[in-house]
Amino acid sequence: MNSRKIEVLVxxxxxxxxxxxxxxxxxxxxxxxxxxxETYILxxxxxxxxxxxxxxxVKVGGVVIGRVGNISLDDDDxxxxxxxxxxxxxxxxxxxxxxxxxxxxxxxxQYVGLxxxxxxxxxxxxxxxxxxxxxxxxxxxxxxxxxxxxxxxND
Amino acid sequence: xxxxxxxxxxxxxxxxxxIYQDISLRLRxxxxxxxxxxxxxxxxxxxxxxxxxxxxxxxxxxxxGESIPGMGRKRLFEVRRQMSMLFxxxxxxxxxxxxxxxxxxxxxHTNLSEQLIRLLVLMKLQAVGLRGAAAMMPSELSxxxxxxxxxxxxxxxxxxxxxYDEPFAGQDPISMGVLVKxxxxxxxxxxxxxxxxxxxxxxVMSIADYVYILADKQIIGEGTPEQIRSHQSPLVQQFxxxxxxxxxxxxxxxxxxxxxxxxxx
Amino acid sequence: xxxxxxxxxxxxxxxAGLGRAAYLLVGALxxxxxxxxxxxxxxxxxxxxxxxxxxxxxxxxFIGMVLALQAYTVLVDYGAExxxxxxxxxxxxxELGPVVTALLFAGRAGxxxxxxxxxxxxxxxxxxxxxxxxxxxxxxxxxxxxxxxISMPMLAIIFSAVGILGGQVVGVDWLGVDSxxxxxxxxxxxxxxxxxxxxxxxxxxxxxVVTWIAVFRGYDSVxxxxxxxxxxxxxxxxxxxxxLGLDFVLTALMFGTH
Ligand SMILES: Nc1ncnc2c1ncn2[C@@H]1O[C@H](COP(=O)(O)OP(=O)(O)O)[C@@H](O)[C@H]1O
Ligand SMILES: [Mg+2]
Numbered sequence: 001m002n003s004r005k006i007e008v009l010v011x012x013x014x015x016x017x018x019x020x021x022x023x024x025x026x027x028x029x030x031x032x033x034x035x036x037x038e039t040y041i042l043x044x045x046x047x048x049x050x051x052x053x054x055x056x057x058v059k060v061g062g063v064v065i066g067r068v069g070n071i072s073l074d075d076d077d078x079x080x081x082x083x084x085x086x087x088x089x090x091x092x093x094x095x096x097x098x099x100x101x102x103x104x105x106x107x108x109x110q111y112v113g114l115x116x117x118x119x120x121x122x123x124x125x126x127x128x129x130x131x132x133x134x135x136x137x138x139x140x141x142x143x144x145x146x147x148x149x150x151x152x153x154n155d
Numbered sequence: 156x157x158x159x160x161x162x163x164x165x166x167x168x169x170x171x172x173x174i175y176q177d178i179s180l181r182l183r184x185x186x187x188x189x190x191x192x193x194x195x196x197x198x199x200x201x202x203x204x205x206x207x208x209x210x211x212x213x214x215x216x217x218x219x220g221e222s223i224p225g226m227g228r229k230r231l232f233e234v235r236r237q238m239s240m241l242f243x244x245x246x247x248x249x250x251x252x253x254x255x256x257x258x259x260x261x262x263x264h265t266n267l268s269e270q271l272i273r274l275l276v277l278m279k280l281q282a283v284g285l286r287g288a289a290a291m292m293p294s295e296l297s298x299x300x301x302x303x304x305x306x307x308x309x310x311x312x313x314x315x316x317x318x319y320d321e322p323f324a325g326q327d328p329i330s331m332g333v334l335v336k337x338x339x340x341x342x343x344x345x346x347x348x349x350x351x352x353x354x355x356x357x358x359v360m361s362i363a364d365y366v367y368i369l370a371d372k373q374i375i376g377e378g379t380p381e382q383i384r385s386h387q388s389p390l391v392q393q394f395x396x397x398x399x400x401x402x403x404x405x406x407x408x409x410x411x412x413x414x415x416x417x418x419x420x
Numbered sequence: 421x422x423x424x425x426x427x428x429x430x431x432x433x434x435x436a437g438l439g440r441a442a443y444l445l446v447g448a449l450x451x452x453x454x455x456x457x458x459x460x461x462x463x464x465x466x467x468x469x470x471x472x473x474x475x476x477x478x479x480x481x482f483i484g485m486v487l488a489l490q491a492y493t494v495l496v497d498y499g500a501e502x503x504x505x506x507x508x509x510x511x512x513x514x515e516l517g518p519v520v521t522a523l524l525f526a527g528r529a530g531x532x533x534x535x536x537x538x539x540x541x542x543x544x545x546x547x548x549x550x551x552x553x554x555x556x557x558x559x560x561x562x563x564x565x566x567x568x569x570i571s572m573p574m575l576a577i578i579f580s581a582v583g584i585l586g587g588q589v590v591g592v593d594w595l596g597v598d599s600x601x602x603x604x605x606x607x608x609x610x611x612x613x614x615x616x617x618x619x620x621x622x623x624x625x626x627x628x629v630v631t632w633i634a635v636f637r638g639y640d641s642v643x644x645x646x647x648x649x650x651x652x653x654x655x656x657x658x659x660x661x662x663x664l665g666l667d668f669v670l671t672a673l674m675f676g677t678h
Binding site: 003006007009010012013014016017020021023024025027028029055056057064067104109111 | 459462463465466469470473502503509513571574575577578580581582584601603604605606607608609610611612615616
């Protein structure tokens, strides 16, 4: 085996490993969206975020448009504030849009669903950093069961 | 006459086992010295001691007057470039060709151009008669050819001292003749100092200028080949003539045979 | 009394062995890096890396497929087939990729390294280098050590990638999980730094330990055919145990506390 051929094969090996790493980064971990692509930020206050986590997806009608970037508590009224990192290409949502925390499947992971509202005016789009006013909290199973039992007792 | 290497009052042991007890010998510049002794006596060990791979328990080994055990690693590596060792098995690097084996020390220790290295390698291979085998891999060589290739590698850097470890062991008569001739020619042509370690008596007596005979941790005889041939010691005579029994007994020490055979009855 | 003497003796022998292993490592790595070593390292990457590719790709594909099959049968009972993607990907990236690659590497490349170096010792090639004023630690050990440390993480990455593709073949193409949810749920669950990089770090640690054991066992072997075969077996046993033990420690450190 001459050294030229060995060099070529080792080069191919390194290229294959690099390709595999890029595939893992882009296709498996989705580095593309929040990592390199241009993004902007929206915020939303919820009463209860349930099992939402950082990096949970933000979807519009099932299409992923961004991720949860940060979850914190408002200093004044102690409600959770969720920061959404949205891809730059999705920058025309009306201010009347609403967000809710939804669950995929019965026991699946939780995500933020964005429901675009009506466009009243050309200038009424959500601007970077703006709060989305209309929010719906996560459904918490214990609360649901509690409500169910409560309403039964009232009957 | 000047000594290239002198060994003074050397004692060495491997673990608990004493190999050399207070031996002294010298290798004279430009001469071929033979060191003979039965297998397992420690001949390879002696060469490794001279090469600085092992350290003596006591005593000194001097190369051009400088103590080898006293050298630091850096100095030792510098000194080793002036010596060279032909290992019993040849020790060619099995993963590269004969050409690259011979080129190895040149590429390692000089900044010569590839062109010049090629020239030198081909000359060295020509000297051992293997120029035609330059492209072969070591596994394709016969035992005799492998040893000659290793010899070409050993002389690649034009050393002053060359140590042959059992160069004739396991060779057919023709290869043996070739090796004897090569060792002699190289010694004369390159004004090398050679030391040949062996138990092949006749071959080495024909090329050696001076002979040491080792047995039982010590040097039992020394002298020119003529002096050795007429040596008084029965031990030396037994070794030279290859008698099965003598002062070196045929039987490994054991209890009385009659006693042992009857033991279980 | 005899028992204590034996305990003491084996402790001392163990410590002496560790000392020799450390000496080998320092001699091979702390030495100033030499340009001449780069072609040698590339050659060794061919031997330990390229030549291990086939077994890594085949094993990766099968393990990904089996994972998908097993996970599916459990998940489908809870209507949670969408979680197949993260299940397969996380198992591979965090655990199976680094660990199985290291075990295969120990068996395929580690044992070969030990046998090769042991044979070099037996045929006096190492002594011969010494006598040529060439340090075998730098010329023989260092390139092999580097090649192993570089190659194994690359193999582990390839293993995981192929395994995830294998999981998609079984999960999506065969069992009918929705392709979009296989990938998007996976993307939501897998984090680059947390999962992929931690897997790579694990693999780096394994690479270092396995290659170190392999070259040291060869270098320290008794240069006879018996000694070399024993050293080869020891390489596989010791490195497998080391990988599994270290895996537990690393997992506890990386993923244990949340
Ligand atoms: N690496 C080693 N470790 C322990 N003992 C050794 C080693 N190498 C050689 N020996 C022992 O030292 C003695 C001398 O060996 P050696 O110098 O090879 O003998 P010779 O070359 O004369 O046949 C032998 O008995 C051998 O068993
Ligand atoms: Mg010997």
